[in-house]
Amino acid sequence: MDLTKDAYGALEDIVGPENISQDLAVRETYNQVWGNKLVFDEKWSTRPAAIVMPGSTGEVQAIVRACNRYRISFKPFSSGFEIMSTALASENAIILDLKRMDRILDIDVKNMHALVEPYVSVYRLEMELAKHGLYIGTISAGPEAGVIASHCCHFGSGTTQVYAGGLGRNVLGCEWVLPTGEILRMGSAEACNDWYSADGPGFSLRGILRGHSGANGGHGVITKCSAKLYHWYGPPEWELKGSPPALKRLDKVPDGFKAFGATFDTRDDAYDALREVGQAAIGFSVWMLIGGEMCEGNDEFWEMFQKMDPAEMQRLAQSLLVVIGANSAREMEYREKCLRKIVDKWRGHFLPQLNDPMYLALRSAVMLWSIGTVRETFRPCGEFFITPCTDATEDMIKHQNTAMLEGIMPYVHKGAIMQPGASPFHLPYENYSVGSHIESIFMFDPYDDNSLQGVREWTAETFDPKGKFGKFGVPCLGGGLQIEPVSHVVQNWGPLYDNYDVWLTKIKDALDPNNLGDWSAYVPPVFP
Amino acid sequence: MAIEEYEHDSLRCTRCSFCKWIPWESMRHPDFMQGCPSASRYNFHAYAAGGKFNLALSLMKGRIDYTEGFSDAVFRCQMDGSCDVSCKAVQEIEPLQNMQELRIRCVQDGQGNPSHMLVIEGLKKEDNMMQAKKADRGKWAEGIPVKDLTREKAKVLYHVGCRYSFDEELWPTARAGLSLLMKAGVDVGIMGRDEACCGGRAYEMGYLGELIKFAEHNREVFKAAGVTTLVTPCSDGYQTFKVLYDKVGQKLDIEVLHITEYIHRLIREGTIKFTQKVPLTITYHDPCHLGRLAEPWVHWKGKEVKVLGQMIIHDPPKKYRRGANGVYDIPREILRSIPGLRLIEMYRIRESAWCCGAGGGVKEAYPDFAIWTGAERLKEAEAVGAKAIVSACPWCTRNFIDTVKETGRKMDVYDIVELVSQAV
Numbered sequence: 001m002d003l004t005k006d007a008y009g010a011l012e013d014i015v016g017p018e019n020i021s022q023d024l025a026v027r028e029t030y031n032q033v034w035g036n037k038l039v040f041d042e043k044w045s046t047r048p049a050a051i052v053m054p055g056s057t058g059e060v061q062a063i064v065r066a067c068n069r070y071r072i073s074f075k076p077f078s079s080g081f082e083i084m085s086t087a088l089a090s091e092n093a094i095i096l097d098l099k100r101m102d103r104i105l106d107i108d109v110k111n112m113h114a115l116v117e118p119y120v121s122v123y124r125l126e127m128e129l130a131k132h133g134l135y136i137g138t139i140s141a142g143p144e145a146g147v148i149a150s151h152c153c154h155f156g157s158g159t160t161q162v163y164a165g166g167l168g169r170n171v172l173g174c175e176w177v178l179p180t181g182e183i184l185r186m187g188s189a190e191a192c193n194d195w196y197s198a199d200g201p202g203f204s205l206r207g208i209l210r211g212h213s214g215a216n217g218g219h220g221v222i223t224k225c226s227a228k229l230y231h232w233y234g235p236p237e238w239e240l241k242g243s244p245p246a247l248k249r250l251d252k253v254p255d256g257f258k259a260f261g262a263t264f265d266t267r268d269d270a271y272d273a274l275r276e277v278g279q280a281a282i283g284f285s286v287w288m289l290i291g292g293e294m295c296e297g298n299d300e301f302w303e304m305f306q307k308m309d310p311a312e313m314q315r316l317a318q319s320l321l322v323v324i325g326a327n328s329a330r331e332m333e334y335r336e337k338c339l340r341k342i343v344d345k346w347r348g349h350f351l352p353q354l355n356d357p358m359y360l361a362l363r364s365a366v367m368l369w370s371i372g373t374v375r376e377t378f379r380p381c382g383e384f385f386i387t388p389c390t391d392a393t394e395d396m397i398k399h400q401n402t403a404m405l406e407g408i409m410p411y412v413h414k415g416a417i418m419q420p421g422a423s424p425f426h427l428p429y430e431n432y433s434v435g436s437h438i439e440s441i442f443m444f445d446p447y448d449d450n451s452l453q454g455v456r457e458w459t460a461e462t463f464d465p466k467g468k469f470g471k472f473g474v475p476c477l478g479g480g481l482q483i484e485p486v487s488h489v490v491q492n493w494g495p496l497y498d499n500y501d502v503w504l505t506k507i508k509d510a511l512d513p514n515n516l517g518d519w520s521a522y523v524p525p526v527f528p
Numbered sequence: 529m530a531i532e533e534y535e536h537d538s539l540r541c542t543r544c545s546f547c548k549w550i551p552w553e554s555m556r557h558p559d560f561m562q563g564c565p566s567a568s569r570y571n572f573h574a575y576a577a578g579g580k581f582n583l584a585l586s587l588m589k590g591r592i593d594y595t596e597g598f599s600d601a602v603f604r605c606q607m608d609g610s611c612d613v614s615c616k617a618v619q620e621i622e623p624l625q626n627m628q629e630l631r632i633r634c635v636q637d638g639q640g641n642p643s644h645m646l647v648i649e650g651l652k653k654e655d656n657m658m659q660a661k662k663a664d665r666g667k668w669a670e671g672i673p674v675k676d677l678t679r680e681k682a683k684v685l686y687h688v689g690c691r692y693s694f695d696e697e698l699w700p701t702a703r704a705g706l707s708l709l710m711k712a713g714v715d716v717g718i719m720g721r722d723e724a725c726c727g728g729r730a731y732e733m734g735y736l737g738e739l740i741k742f743a744e745h746n747r748e749v750f751k752a753a754g755v756t757t758l759v760t761p762c763s764d765g766y767q768t769f770k771v772l773y774d775k776v777g778q779k780l781d782i783e784v785l786h787i788t789e790y791i792h793r794l795i796r797e798g799t800i801k802f803t804q805k806v807p808l809t810i811t812y813h814d815p816c817h818l819g820r821l822a823e824p825w826v827h828w829k830g831k832e833v834k835v836l837g838q839m840i841i842h843d844p845p846k847k848y849r850r851g852a853n854g855v856y857d858i859p860r861e862i863l864r865s866i867p868g869l870r871l872i873e874m875y876r877i878r879e880s881a882w883c884c885g886a887g888g889g890v891k892e893a894y895p896d897f898a899i900w901t902g903a904e905r906l907k908e909a910e911a912v913g914a915k916a917i918v919s920a921c922p923w924c925t926r927n928f929i930d931t932v933k934e935t936g937r938k939m940d941v942y943d944i945v946e947l948v949s950q951a952v
Contacts, residue, residue: 019571023597026572028586029579034542043539043585053571080573081544099571104558127558143552144545237556244852244879245551245617297620299845302835370552374544374618381838382540418837445838447539 001091003049007070011052011094014062019053019100026051030095034383035083037446038455046088048075048095055100057175057183057223063096064221065181067516075518076221078118078146082154084216084521093518096221104128105224108195112229113172115195118148118222123369127237135232137164140372148174148225154214157437159367162283163325164230168210173198175224176209179512195226208507212391218522219511233257233284233325240365246296246375250361256325257284258336259364261354262343263319268398270318273346275394275436277322280342282335284325285367288317298380319354323367381418381443385455387462388469389439397436403469404440408458411442416454418443465492490523501527531584531629537621538585546618547577547611550880560875560908563610565883565901566601574601577611577623584630594639602630603641604897607732607888608816613851613879620840620848631734643893644733651738655724657892658694666720668692668699672706675717677753682717684709684790685755685782687769689762690725691922697929698922704949705761705787711952712799714790716759719749728768728817733889736776739768743778750782761787761945763921764887767817774825786818788920791948792858795865802951805868810942811914812863812871813905813928814881815921820851851879859920859944866951874908882908884924891927902931906939916940918947 002022003011012020021027031045039045049072054060060076067074073093077085086095102119109132114125123143125136139145139156150156151167152174164170173189173196184190186205187198198206209215209222233256240248253259264270270288277283295301322339326332343350353359377384388404390397411417419442444451462469494501501523509525511517519525531538549555550563562568567576574583579601586592605627612624634640640648650659668688675682686709692702709716727742746769750758758780760766766786773780785793794800814820828846835841856878863871876882885891885901906928909917917939919925928941 021572021597023595025583025586025592025595025598025601026574028592029572029574029582029601032541032543032582032585034544037539044591051572079545081542085543097571097573123552123555124558124561127555142544143555144549239556240553244850245553245613246850248551248553296850297846297848298839298841302839302841303845305836365553373552374542374546378540378542378544379619380836381840383542412837415834415837418839443838445834445840447536448834448838451838 001049003072003094004070007066007072008050010066010070011050011063014059014066015052015054019055020050022050030080030097031086033080033083033086034378038383038385038452039084039087045086046091046093048088048093049091050094051097052094053097053100057177060096060177060221060223061181061183064177064179067094068181068514071514071516073516073518075520076118076217078149079121079144081144087520088518089520089524090518098221101223106195107132107134109134111196113195113226114229115224115226116147117224118146120147121145122147122150126369129229130232130234131236133232133236134229135164136227136229137161137167137170138369138371139167142373143370147227148222151227152210152214152222152225154216155212157439159285159287159371162278162286168206170228171198171206171209171225172196172228173226174209174222177221177223179220179514179517189226198226211504216521218517218519219508220517231327233327234368244296249358250365252357252361253323253364254368256327257323257364257368258332259321259323259360259367260339260350261319261321261360262348263315263351263354264346264348265318267318267401269346269348270320271394271398271401273342273348274320276342276345277320277339280338282324282338283322285323287321287363287367287371288319301380315351316354321354321363321367323364377441377443381451382445382447384441384443385459386439386441387459391437394436397438400438400469404438407461407469408440408442411454411458414454416444416451417458463489465496491527529625529629531588531626531633534581534622534626534629535585535588537623537626538581540619540621541578541581541623543573543578544618545573545576545578546614547623549614550610550876551614551617553617554876554880557875557911559911560882563614563876563880563882565608565885565897565904566605568904569897569900570601570604572601575604577615577627580627580630581623584626587633594634594637599634599639599641602627602634603644603889604894605888606816606883606885606890606901608883609820609851610816610880610883613820616848616850628732631732632736635734640734641889641893644889647889647892648730648733648735648738651725651730656690656694657725657729658690660694663721665693665723666718668702669706669718669720672703672710674706674710677717677719677755678722680717681754682715683755684714684716684757684759685750685753686716686718687723687726687758687760687762687765688718689760689765689922690729691764691926692762693723695922695926698925701922701925701943701945702761705945708791708800708945708949708952709759712794714794717753717755719753722749724749726765726768728764728772729889731768731772732887739772740776740778743773743776747773747778747780750780755782757783757785759785759787759790761920761922761943763815763818763822764923767822771822771825786855786920788818788859788862788944789855791945792862795862800948800952802866804951806866806947806950807868808916808940808947809870809872809914810863810916810918810947811874811909811912812859813874813884813909813917813919813924814854814856814878815919815924816881816883816887818859818920819854819856819881820879822855823849823851823853825849854879862944862948863918866947869947869951872912872914874912874914876908884919884921884927885931886923886927891923898927899931899934902927903935903937906931906935906937909939910937914939916942918942918944920944
C-alpha cells in the first residue's frame with residue numbers, strides 16, 4: 001500500500017526528497033532477501049510502503065515521531081542481509097535503511113572503546129582499529145556485518161569470541177530511539193556523556209536492549225553504539241595477495257600471531273581441548289573445522305572433494321584451528337606451551353597438512369577477520385540454515401551434537417540437504433568457559449521441493465519442545481521465530497523457561513505502546 | 529540471452545550487498561572500500577547489482593512495471609563490472625549480464641534512456657557515438673604519412689575509436705600512439721574517415737542490434753583490408769573487439785591488442801627503448817574495459833547437476849569470468865620501465881579498481897554523476913600521494929580531465945601513451 005500524501009510529505013520534509021522513495025520498483029528491492037522462500041514460500045515478503053534513509057539521530061527521531069502521528073509501522077536495518085531482515089508484519093510499514101549513518105564517531109584508544117553509527121561494518125572498523133593496536137570481536141557473518149547489528153540487535157557468534165567474548169557483552173552504551181520517538185542513552189553516556197559503561201544508574205537495560213537473540217529492529221532504532229575493544233597483536237595494515245579475490249591470501253600468519261592445527265582421535269577429545277583453550281584464555285580465534293575448503297567455485301570444490309580420502313575428511317572434522325596472539329615473545333611462548341599441553345592432554349596431533357605455513361596463513365585471515373562469508377554458506381546450494389543453534393554447557397553441547405548428527409543424517413542421506421563435513425559448526429562461546437555454543441549449519445536449495453521440504457521437516461523436529469531435541473534448550477536463532485514454518489517458538493518454549501514469552505511481550509508493550517516497531521523478527525505485544 | 533535466462537540467478541541473490549563493495553580480501557583502506565559508484569552515490573538498494581536482480585525478477589513476474597525509479601536505477605550505472613567481481617568472489621551468479629539484459633529489455637520495450645536515444649540517433653546517422661559528422665572522423669591523423677587501409681595494405685590496423693576521433697583535446701595522444709608504431713617500423717595503417725564505431729558503448733546502453741550491426745560491418749571491413757592485427761588505444765574498443773564480438777558470435781579472426789600490449793611487445797623486442805627521464809610521481813588507474821571486463825568471453829554449454837545432495841555444479845565444469853584475467857600487469861610493467869617515473873598504487877586496483885565514471889552511458893546521460901565518480905577516484909590518487917593519474921583509455925582520460933576542471937583538484941592526467949612518447 002502507499003502512504004498517504006500527508007504522511008509521505010512529513011517524512012520527505014525530514015530527510016529531503018533524495019532520501020525517500022515510494023517508487024514501486026525501488027520498494028520492490030526491499031522485500032527480497034535470502035530465507036524468504038523458506039519462511040514465506042516465495043522470494044518476496046511484504047512490500048514496504050516507502051524506503052526512508054535518515055542521516056542522523058535527529059532525523060530518526062523525527063521519522064519515528066511521524067510514524068506515531070500517522071500510525072505507520074517501521075523497521076530499521078543496516079546492511080539488511082539476514083533472514084527476515086526485510087520482513088514486515090504489516091503493509092502499512094516503512095523500512096529505514098540506515099546506510100547514510102556510516103560514521104566512526106570516536107575511537108577512544110586509552111579506554112578501549114569505539115563509538116559508531118549503524119552502517120559501520122565490522123571489517124571497516126577493524127581496519128581502522130588496527131592502526132591503534134586495537135580490535136573488535138567479529139561475528140561469523142562475513143565482513144559486511146554491522147557493528148551495531150551484531151552487538152545490539154541480533155544474535156550471532158564468531159570464532160574470536162574465545163578472545164573478545166560474546167558480542168552482546170561488549171556493548172558499552174548505546175543511543176536508542178524508542179518506538180515512541182524518545183531518545184534513550186544507556187549507562188554512562190547519559191550520566192556523563194562518556195561511553196564506557198552501558199550499565200546504570202539503576203537497573204541495567206542491556207538485557208532489554210538485546211536479550212539473547214536480539215529484537216531485530218522490533219523495539220526501536222539503535223543510532224549509536226559504544227563497543228568494547230581488545231588488543232590487536234598484529235600489524236597496523238595488511239595485504240592479501242592473489243587472484244581472483246576468492247584465492248587471495250596472506251603470505252604468512254601475521255606478525256604477533258601464531259596458528260596451529262590440532263587433530264584428535266575423537267570428536268569428544270576435540271571438544272574437550274576446545275573447552276580448555278577457552279579456560280586457559282590463550283586463544284585469539286578458535287575454529288572447529290567443518291570439512292569444507294574454500295575454492296574458487298563449486299566445480300573446483302567438487303573436484304577437490306572427490307580426491308579427498310573420507311577417513312582424512314573425518315579426521316579434519318575432529319580438528320581445531322587455533323590462532324594465538326601475544327605482545328611479547330615470552331607471552332607467545334607461554335601461550336604456545338599451554339596450547340601444546342592441552343593438545344597433548346587430549347591425545348591430539350599436529351598433522352603436517354594442517355600446519356603447513358601457507359595453509360595456516362590462508363586460514364588465519366578468515367579466522368582473524370571474516371569467517372562465514374557467502375562463499376561458504378550460500379554458494380554451494382543457494383542457501384543455508386542453522387538448527388539446532390544453542391548455547392549450553394560443554395557437556396550438553398557434546399550430547400546435542402551427537403544427537404543432532406543422528407537426527408540430521410537421514411536428511412543428508414536422502415539428498416535433501418548438504419553438510420560437507422561430518423561435524424557441525426561449533427564454537428566455544430565465552431572466553432571464560434562459562435558455556436559453549438553450537439550451530440549446526442547445513443546447506444539447501446530453497447527452489448528444490450525435496451530440499452525445501454527436508455529443511456522444513458528438520459526444522460520442525462528441532463524446534464518442537466516435545467520432540468527428542470527439546471531437552472537441549474530453546475532454539476536461539478534470531479529472527480523469524482513468529483512466522484511459519486517455525487511459528488510460535490516463543491509461545492511454545494516460553495512456559496518451559498520462566499514464561500519468558502510473557503516478559504518479552506510486556507517489554508514490547510512498554511516500549512512500544514502503539515505497536516509500531518515491526519515485530520516480525522521479535523515479538524508482538526499480543527500474539528496473533 | 530534475456531533477463532529470463534538469469535531468473536535462477538535473481539532467485540539466488542541473497543541481498544548480501546557484496547556487490548556494493550570491493551571484495552573484502554582486496555580491501556586495504558577503510559576510506560576506500562566501496563566498489564559500486566551507483567550504490568555509493570544514490571544509496572538505495574535498487575542502484576546496486578543486487579537491486580537489479582530484484583528489479584529483473586519482479587519485472588518478469590509481473591509484480592512491477594517500468595517506473596521512473598526503475599529507469600533511474602538501471603541507467604545511472606557505469607556497467608563497470610565491479611559488482612560482478614565482488615559477487616563472483618563468493619557466488620556463482622551473473623550480476624553484470626543480468627544488468628546488461630535488463631538494459632536491452634528496457635530498450636526493446638521503448639524504455640531506453642532519452643539521452644542515450646539521442647546518441648544512438650547520431651550513431652545510426654554518422655557511425656559514431658560523439659554526435660559528430662562522419663566526414664570529420666579522420667581529421668585527428670591529418671598530416672601523418674600513414675597508410676590508408678581503404679586503399680593500401682598493411683599488417684596492423686590502428687583503430688582509435690569514436691572518442692579519440694572527435695575529442696580534439698585528446699588528439700595528441702591518438703597521434704602519439706600512431707607515431708610510436710610508425711617509428712618502431714610497424715607496418716600500420718588506419719581507416720581514416722571510414723573507421724566506424726565498434727558498437728560497444730551502444731551495447732552497454734542497451735542497443736544489442738547496434739553492436740551486432742557494427743560487428744558485422746567491422747568484420748567485413750577488417751577482412752577486406754587484409755590486416756592480421758588490430759591495435760587500439762581505446763579500452764572500450766579493445767573490450768568490444770575482443771570480448772563482445774565473440775560474445776555475440778562475431779569473433780574477429782585477427783589478433784586484437786590494446787596499444788599497451790603492443791608497446792610492451794615492442795619494448796621486449798628492443799624496438800622501443802626509453803632514453804628520456806620522465807620525473808613524475810604517478811598512479812595508474814585500471815580502465816574497467818582493459819581490466820576486469822576484458823577477460824575473454826567464456827562460451828559454456830552444459831547443464832547444472834547436483835552432487836552431495838544439493839550442491840550445484842556444472843557438467844562440464846564451467847569457468848566463470850571473475851575479473852582476474854584482464855590486462856593489469858602490462859601497463860604497470862611499461863610504467864615501471866620508464867626512467868624517472870615513480871608508480872604508486874592506489875588502494876583499489878586491478879579487478880577491484882574504482883571506475884573513472886564515464887562508462888555505461890553515464891557520461892552522456894548523467895554528467896554530474898560521471899564527475900562525482902571521477903572525483904572519488906582522484907581523492908584516492910591524492911591519498912596515496914600521486915601527482916598525476918595515468919590511464920589507458922580515452923574515456924577515463926576525458927572524464928578525469930573534466931573532473932579536474934570542475935572540482936579544481938590538483939592532479940595531472942595522462943594517458944600511458946603520452947608518457948611512453950615522452951620517454952622515447
